Amino acid sequence: MDLSTLLNTPAGPDFREWSLRARHLTDRFKGRTVTFSPKVFIPLTRLCRDFCSYCTYRLDPGQAEQIFLSPDEVLKIARAGQRAGCSEALFVLGERPEQRYPEARDWLKRRGFGSSIEYLRSVCQLVLLETALFPHSNPGTLTRSELASLKEVNASMGLMLECASTRLCAPGGPHEFAPSKHPRARLQTLQRAGELKIPFTTGILAGIGETRRERLESLQRIRQLHDRYGHIQEVIIQNFRPQPETAMASAPEVLLEEMLETIAAARLVLGGEMNLQAPPNLAPASKNGQSPSYLRYLEAGINDWGGISPVTIDHVNPGSPWPHLHRFRAGVESRGYRLRARFPVYPEYFLNSSNYLNNGIRGRLRHLSDAEGYPRSVVGLGKRTGAFELEKGSSRAAGSVQ
Numbered sequence: 001m002d003l004s005t006l007l008n009t010p011a012g013p014d015f016r017e018w019s020l021r022a023r024h025l026t027d028r029f030k031g032r033t034v035t036f037s038p039k040v041f042i043p044l045t046r047l048c049r050d051f052c053s054y055c056t057y058r059l060d061p062g063q064a065e066q067i068f069l070s071p072d073e074v075l076k077i078a079r080a081g082q083r084a085g086c087s088e089a090l091f092v093l094g095e096r097p098e099q100r101y102p103e104a105r106d107w108l109k110r111r112g113f114g115s116s117i118e119y120l121r122s123v124c125q126l127v128l129l130e131t132a133l134f135p136h137s138n139p140g141t142l143t144r145s146e147l148a149s150l151k152e153v154n155a156s157m158g159l160m161l162e163c164a165s166t167r168l169c170a171p172g173g174p175h176e177f178a179p180s181k182h183p184r185a186r187l188q189t190l191q192r193a194g195e196l197k198i199p200f201t202t203g204i205l206a207g208i209g210e211t212r213r214e215r216l217e218s219l220q221r222i223r224q225l226h227d228r229y230g231h232i233q234e235v236i237i238q239n240f241r242p243q244p245e246t247a248m249a250s251a252p253e254v255l256l257e258e259m260l261e262t263i264a265a266a267r268l269v270l271g272g273e274m275n276l277q278a279p280p281n282l283a284p285a286s287k288n289g290q291s292p293s294y295l296r297y298l299e300a301g302i303n304d305w306g307g308i309s310p311v312t313i314d315h316v317n318p319g320s321p322w323p324h325l326h327r328f329r330a331g332v333e334s335r336g337y338r339l340r341a342r343f344p345v346y347p348e349y350f351l352n353s354s355n356y357l358n359n360g361i362r363g364r365l366r367h368l369s370d371a372e373g374y375p376r377s378v379v380g381l382g383k384r385t386g387a388f389e390l391e392k393g394s395s396r397a398a399g400s401v402q
């Protein structure tokens, strides 16, 4: 469905029609399989040069326990993930803290790194060499050469567009003091990733002050980038949730119906082939108290839940725990869907294509995947621990990135 049709359709009564069309489109292209990525969340640093009005992740040097996680701390988290059956090491960090804080600059300099991006590259390489996990990094806006160097040690990468409207960067807006959130900077990084053929995750953050038109236009910008480069592997529809002690603590929450409408619109704008994701742990409550409300996202056209961890919390939304894995699977199956674990990079980017990944990472992925490109050795969710159980004699640690 084209954007102008959607923009000219009033919200509310027509939602049911959108939802039905979105669901049919999803069923046609994705069938009844819905995926998730078993991951560990590695908060490499919580320092950040920017200030977004809704952020609970960033800390000043005086508040943070440490400036950066050490290589040993990174490996400890990654190994715990490997034992629990995860395949993704999600690296999250604040934007270039060394540009604001001498403490971050000194920490990096003492260890021979000129920037947080150089340090990130080194720990991604370490995880590849020492564990069976695949790095997926979200380090913010990047230059072309930084993207190229990170591509060598990541299976895929991500940067949320959040919103393509410059209005949110104006005085009083949530991005007034966050230059990296200017849409020009973010679209430029997304475009560079396309030119470099990096499988990329992006998405919108719904409810931070944008209008319905701006939300739809943001989705359309993502669609245009993907039409040109083919590298957007998934689009996240994430809802803002007000957090205490932030400038937007009293801002209104996105309601469930609004999320469902946005997901359906995203499916219609992005088409049936796109992988569409919404985080289950952030789903707004349903009006009738029906629980879990995230299962309704299936009606609106998602085919993926994003990363879910049996080991680490969601450090960006610490008050929103991941669903319990057994109840999660039971709920998904009760709606007639099959839940499958996936790698951080989707099968279409490595199974029958050599255009996107370096040979080492691609070879390891193919070694560990089944004929459809899903992890071979993850057989299900552990009954007692909630961890992802591995097959006996699994060779997950096999394979090489050299």
Ligand code: SF4
Binding pocket: 048, 049, 050, 051, 052, 055, 056, 057, 058, 093, 094, 095, 178, 180
């Ligand atoms: S750029 Fe990211 S880490 Fe930094 S303040 Fe904004 S949301 Fe927080």
